[in-house]
Structure formats: C-alpha cells, structure tokens
Amino acid sequence: MTMAGSAARHGMAGAKAESGGGARSDRANEYDLSDKDFRTIAAIIYDDAGIVLKPLKMALVYSRLARRVRALGLAGFGDYCNLVSSDAGHPERREMLAALTTNVTNFFRENHHFEHMRDVTLPPLLEAARQGGRVRFWSAGCSNGHEPYSIAMTILSLMPDANKYDIKILASDIDPYVVAFGRAGIYDAAAVEPIPMALRKRWFVSHEGGAHYKVVAEMQNLVSFRELNLIGQWPMTGVFQAIFCRNVLIYFDEATRETVWHRFCDYLDPAGFLYVGHSERVSGAASLRLATEASTTYRLRGEAR
Template identity: 35%
Template sequence: MIRITDNEFDKLASYIQANYGIFLKKEKQALVTGRLQAELVQNGFKNFSEYFEYILADTSGSAVTAMINKITTNHTFFMRESEHFDFFQSEVLPFLHSTVRNNDLRIWSAGCSSGEEPYTLAMILDEYFGNEKGTWDTKVLATDISTKVLDTAKSGIYSNDKVGTMPTHFRAKYFRRMDEKSSVIHDKIRNEVIFGKFNLMEERFPFKKKFHVIFCRNVMIYFDEKTKTELVNKFYDFLEPGGYLFIGHSESLNRETTRFSYVKPALYRKK
C-alpha cells in the first residue's frame, strides 16, 4: 500500500477544505489513504505528492471529480429522520399552499446524495396536492458534488431493502418492482426532481429565485465552524421570508449569532 505522509495529507486536506468545505481531521488519514489507493495504483503514481500534482494540473476536472467521489461519505435512506417529513407535510406545506405566489413552489435538497431525500419530498408533494398538482410547479432541485451518487439518483433504481423503509402505500403507489433485488421509482416522481452537480462552496449561488424550503441535512457535520457559518448565511439570503431550513439532527446553529429563528431541533425559519 502507498502510504501518505503527514505533509502530503495536510496539503491534500487543505485543498479539499478550501475548495469543497470538507474538513478532514488527522484521524481521517488512514481512511483517505484507503479510499484513494486505487486511484494512485491505476494511474501509476509512486506517492501522494505525484497524485496531488496530477489533481492540480488536470484542467478537465475529471481527476478531482474522481477524488471527491472516493472520499465523500454518502450514507442515506428513505424517510431518514422521518419527523422532518411529517412536519413538512403537516405544517410547512399548508402554510406554503396558502401563501406562495403564482403556484411556484421552490424546494432545494442540498447535498442530496443518492436521491432518497428529494424523491421522498416529491412523493409527499404529490400526495399533498393531489388533483391540484397540475396547476402547481412543485419540482424539487437536488444537488450534490459527487457525480457517482447523482448517477444513482437519476436512475431511480434502489434495492428492495431500501424501498422497504417507505410507508406501504408509498411503495405501492410510487415504485415498480423490477426483480427480487430492486425496484424503480415511477417516472411521474422521477420527472419531478431536477438533479445537478453543485458545490456548496461556490462564492455566489447562481439561482435566479429564492427558495421556500431548503433541506441540507447531515452535510455540515463535515465542515468547520467558519465554513458552516458562511454557508448558513448564504442559505438565509436565498430563502424567501418565512422560508424553512431543515438540517440534520446531529447538527445545530448557534442561536446567539444566526439570523434564523429556531423552530424545533434541526429546523429553523427565516424571520
């Protein structure tokens, strides 16, 4: 195995944090070594210094994309932290239903991973609006920095074990069993989610309109406090007044300094 020196790790970790916000602590050194080992071997690099130079020199972006795909952790599942979805359906949607102008509802799943979160939101939206659905634009924007998980998300194909965490009527209504191992989401729901690659560390967000709801759950646990604060401020600026921010239950905002109003654990609202 090709070992990474402390100096090499520091350089690589600094580059990843500066460009992608991910803070790799020293204890992640072995994990990074293991996950990137195949990249070094396949490309014939003798050490991590050569690999890092290759990352910096590659203008196509394919090298850094491959690296990000390797080092990011993308663990998620349908209905994860289900109380969020319950609140979204019972409290958030009735409010937005009565206040959103031009029936243009804008929801962003930031750090969507393999797609379970935005698809769940799309199913809830379909259930809630019912026969009114055709008069509303309820498409969900779903973004991630990993092209690997985005490819999985776009396919809409999941193992039956994963689908099994969904409520029974959701499974029957929105999934088609392909074989004994996997199921696919109906096109009706797949077409309601717009997937795209996006780096949350972009200095300026490119969106023309503000969102009514942003889900960014279990993403900021990988950021340091400064990066997290800067991102939360950008989320605030890109939410409509009264808009909601959902974060992971292992995450929190500093209530003394944030502009957001606290609603309940892992849920905040723009004043």
Template identity: 35%
Template sequence: MTSIGAAAAAGEISDADFDRFRSMFYRKTGIYFEDSKRYFVDKRLKERMKQTGHTLFKSYFTFMRFQASGDELQSLVNAMTVNETYFFREDYQFETMCRHLMDELDDMRPAGEDLRIWSVPSSTGEEPYSIAIYLLEYWKGLEHRDVEIVSSDIDTSVLEHAKRGIYSKRSVQNIPLTMRQRYFTQHGNEFHLCSDIKDSVTLCLANILGAEVPGRFRSFDLIYCRNLLIYFDDDSRRRAAQVLYDALKPGGYIFLGHSESMSRICSLFKVKKFGDVIVYQKPTNEGAFR
C-alpha cells in the same frame, strides 16, 4: 538498499502529504478531515493512485491538481464524500413540512407562484424523492399550487445513481407497502422509481461553497440541508449558513439534521418548534412577498 527503500516508500502517504492534501481538499470543498479520518483518507487516496497508475503521492497530487479536464479531482471528490441515506429518513421532518410549513408558505406567497424546495446534498436521490412522495400523499395544496424541487450534490456518481432511480430493498424498507407499490416497480431485489417522481426533481452538480452557487440557487421557500454541515469546520459552516440564508425567500424555512444546530453557527435565523421538531426561519419582511 536504496532501491529497496524507495520501493517500500512507493505508495505511502507521509504526514506532510496528508496535510497538503487536506488543505487542498478543504479549499475546494469546505470539508475538513480531522486526524481521526487519516486511515479513511489514505485508503481512498491509494485507491485513486492505483486507478490512475501513480505509485508516488507527489506525482498523483500534481497530476490531479493540474489536469485540464478536472476529471480526476471530481473522481477524488466522489471517493471522499460519504453518501449514506434511505427513503423517509427522519420522516418527522417531512410530516412537519406537510402538516404545517407548506400551508403557511402557501398563504404567504402570491397566487400562481410556484413554491420552491432545495434539497442539498441530494446523495443518491432518496431525500428529494421522499419530499416529492410526501407532498403527493399528504399535502392537499398541490391541487392549486405547483411545487418545484431542486436537488444538488458535489458527487457526480451519486447524481447518476439518483437519475437512474434504482434502489435496494434496504433503501425503500421504511416506505409503507401500498405506497411502495404505487411509486416503484420491483425487479428481483431492485426497486425502480416511477418516472413521474423522477421527473418532478431537478438534479444538478454544485458545491454549496462554490462561487457559482449564490447566483444559481435563489428564491427558495424551503431548504433541506441535513447532515452536511457536520463535515465542515466552523468557518465553512458560517459560510454555508450565509449561502443558505441568501438562497431563502423571507419567511422561508430550513431543516437540518437531528444532530446539527443553526443556532450554534449563526444568529441569522429564527428558531421555531412544531412539537419536538426544530426548524429555522429567515425573518419575514411582508413587503417582500406581496
């Protein structure tokens, strides 16, 4: 009976196991899994246990935490992060960028200085590449002002996808046909993004709450941080808000997802509206620009 009971328990994840994993993952990423996410978490953990040859959670957890290379922790992060996106998602924000913000930032910054945009998380690349396409199509300031686009994510698998630049019909369905033909080549059911757009974006691995981020991500004029803060608890949101604030130049702007509000997180930013579009601005200090 003992051996049968032990076999039945193999691969099962107890409440204590779930709490132990949840605490570790929160410390590493800032992402907190509510009890309602238990099925999703257990399923992903069991998949990783099977892939690595572990039948007991305890042995897998020990292996993952103390593996010298950190490869399994990264694989687990990849498995636990959700990446649902497509080109021109919430395109009213891209329109506001081109119609209002870019000209304002252009006037604000010294001549010859690049305007810098940070897109986080990059996911599979649709957001940063949408930014690049919108700027090329709709912002005439590119004739005299260069723009640098940097995009980061915690998930190595989506970054590799973004670097390949190959997308499904669903991913590109919101792009007008003439524009799709201009920036993509179709191969069966795949749409391959042109190299000019891919080369215009710098993709990199980073955790927004990681110790290295404040030193690496600085002096941005515009940040897109959409649908990321919803995965954090209140403390992680406040920490992320400070990171984003520090990463912006004075007068710079940040876009959040439509269901997110910076005003409920911190009071560092000024709220500005362009029509129905809400944007958050780091307060200006004229002496910082010129």
C-alpha cells in the same frame, strides 16, 4: 455537497457521514502516505469543497486513494499529489472527492421533518399552487436522492396530481456520481424498505425482476438533479419555501458553516423553513435572522421577513 463512496453508487446509502479509520488498504503497505502528502490532499479537499480532513482520517485517506493510485498506474502518493496539484489533474480531483466521501442515509430519515412539512409547511403552499402559485424546495447535499424523493412523496401524499402545478424540487450535490444515481432513480430492495408500503406501491415500480425499484415518472418529474458546490457560486435566482441541508455542514469548519447558513437566509422565502441535521445548530450571523420553529427546524425571524 455529498460524501459519496463506492457503496453509495450501488444504492446502499445516501446523506452525509464520513466513516473513520478502517483498514489501511486492501493491499497493506503497498504505498507510503507521508504527512506531507496527507496535508496536500487535505488542503485540496478543503479548497475544493470546504471539507475538513483531520489527521485521524489518514488511514481512511490511504484506503480510499490507494485504489486511485493503483488505477492510474502511479508509483505512489507523491506522484498522485503532483497530479491532483496540476492543471491536468482537475478531473482526478473530482474522483478524489468522490473516493474520500461516504453516504449514509435512507428514505424519510429524521422523519419528524417530513411530518412537519406534511402538517405545517405544505397545506398553504399546495393551496397556493392550485391558485397558480410557484412552489420550490431545495435538497442541498441530496446525495443519492433519498431526501428529495422523500420530499416528493410527502408532497404527492397530499397532492397526487402535483405535476400539474408549478411545484419543483431542486436536488443538488457536488458529486456527479450521486447526482447521476439520483437522477436515474433506481434503488435496491433494502433501500426502499423504510418507505411506507402504500407510498412504495404508488410511487415505485419493480425493476430488474424485483431486485430493484425505480421511481415512477410522475415523481421523478418533480425533482431536478444538479451539480452544485455549497462553497461555490449558486446560480439560482428565486427563493425556496423549504430548504433541507442535513448532516452536510458538519464536515465544514465553523467559519464555512456560518457562511453557508447565512447564504441560505437569502434564498429562503419569508414564510419558508430551513431543515438541518439532528446534531446541527445554526450559528453566526444566520442565528440573528433565523428563529427555531421546531426540532432542528428554523424560519426567518419576524423582522427579517
């Protein structure tokens, strides 16, 4: 699940932070957004993606969706709500979700997770892979791809020939635009700045005269980008040795968060790790199955393994 806006589609951002407030519109007071219209939009976003839009986000909703109302040639938000509430409006509901969300991330964000992965998680897994074992990672809410490619670079720093083995990273997000962006693997110079120079030189190539950088094929092949709704069906059948879901569930209500945490437990390898965002804590039934391993890092309790 992501929160993706127009800035993200130009390579400026990635993981999950919704901005608040902001200008009412680039054409102030062009349309009227009534409380009823806001409640309709908030209910649809909640039903479709589990995202909670509180009334204080009304200005953000106006500024983001006034552009959609204008682009569709509608008279106002009343007509827009009628459209997205109808069977014919399902394509626009996806556009609405993308418009209402914003990505804020970078490569190796919350780097302690990647250090833990490098030092603790990966060594036994890579040895198992060399012996023919299956190794799987999941970036749940991958946004523009910064997180799964950071996972890939961490793997490749220890095993440059990882493509020869059964090692894969699932990168999933609800937003088709950021999924396509991540799959393309092209980032501007500012986006790749946090990447250590040695990794940048090895796993990226200059693109468009140096204004952008493209992920090399060896790294790109480790990552599979897919659309997936965290409150919908999960088609995966196997388990993962590591699941990253960071700064995503903060946009859900408590009951939905607890449901998703618990579902993660069923997809976690008995010796695997769950990495969450810096402000997140596992709660509900999942807290009985998961124990704290390190800062915002969890693993299944002994009895649950």
